[in-house]
Amino acid sequence: MTADGAIRIKPRGNSVNTFPRVVILMVAASLAAYSQSPGSLSSIYDSKLASGLALADSIPPTIDANGVISGASFQPGIVPGSWLAIKGSNFSPVTDTWEKAIVGGVLPTSLDGVSVSVGSKPAYVYYISPGQINVQAPDVGAGPVPVTVTTPSGTSAAVTATVVVQAPAFFLWPGNQAVATQNSDGSLAVKAGTFAGATTAAAKPGDVIVLWGTGFGPTTPPVPAGIAVPSDKVYNTSPVTIKIGTVDAQVFGSALSPGFAGLYQMAIQVPASLADGDYPLKATVSGVTSPDGVILSVKK
Secondary structure: OOOOOOEEEOOOOOOOEEEOHHHHHHHHHHHHHOOOOOOOOOOOOOHHHHHHHHHHOOOOOEEEEEEEEEOOOOOEOEOOOOEEEEEEEOOOOOOEEHHHOOEOOEOOOEEOOEEEEEOOEEOEEEEEOOOEEEEEOOOOOOEEEEEEEEEOOEEOOOEEEEEOOOOOEEOEEHHHEEOEEEOOOOOEEOOOOOOOOOOOEOEOOOOEEEEEEEOOOOEEOOOOOOEOOOOOOOOEEOOEEEEEOOEEEEEEEEEEOOOOOOOEEEEEEOOOOOOOEEEEEEEEEOOEEOOOOOEEEEOO
């Protein structure tokens, strides 16, 4: 990370990209917002809500059925070292993140007394709220595993979720647009008008862009869960193919993003043959393809 808060990214080869930290923060915010209804936080000091939260302090947590989901696709499943969202109730009377809880570069396994166990191993807790927790999954073996949430009021009943080696998924901007940045300067590669007050432009045919996701699986060399990815070398995934519509994009590299946990970056070139439009975007790694419904906007 540079002094101005940007992250130095080297997907593969000799190209280096500067990626603004604000984009990562917006991704994190989008994860958190998944469970929030408009205005739900603005009324936190309402007396009825406050009394309800106080009552919640004495009620054990509950995980929803099928409530253990990818932090990007929000579909069921766990990939070791990648992002999970856990949906349920009575998780925490407050909303908080791990920003002040990281000690010596080690990510916290408990936040304000809230912890998560995945396959009997502690997860790394990034975000807590009354109805959702976001964590980095620990390194656990493939197959069905129990997941529990523990708070000062007790431990939830276990919910069984399935661990898989890969389940690639892109983080999303509004309108199901994949989070993408220009490789040249780190600016957002998203259609104009997506963010009020911000100047953005969709990717152009021939542009080299970076896509951002989670669940792309183990890397060479490996990086253990629970730490920020070191910047000493490139931590490559298995080979990834990317389709924009029906056209294969050139993939320059797919790796974990240095300085963060569980965040993958893919440097690609938008095919020069593409006309203006919104195209379905798919990634495949080791025969596993990302979910439908994600788009990349292209405009000359």
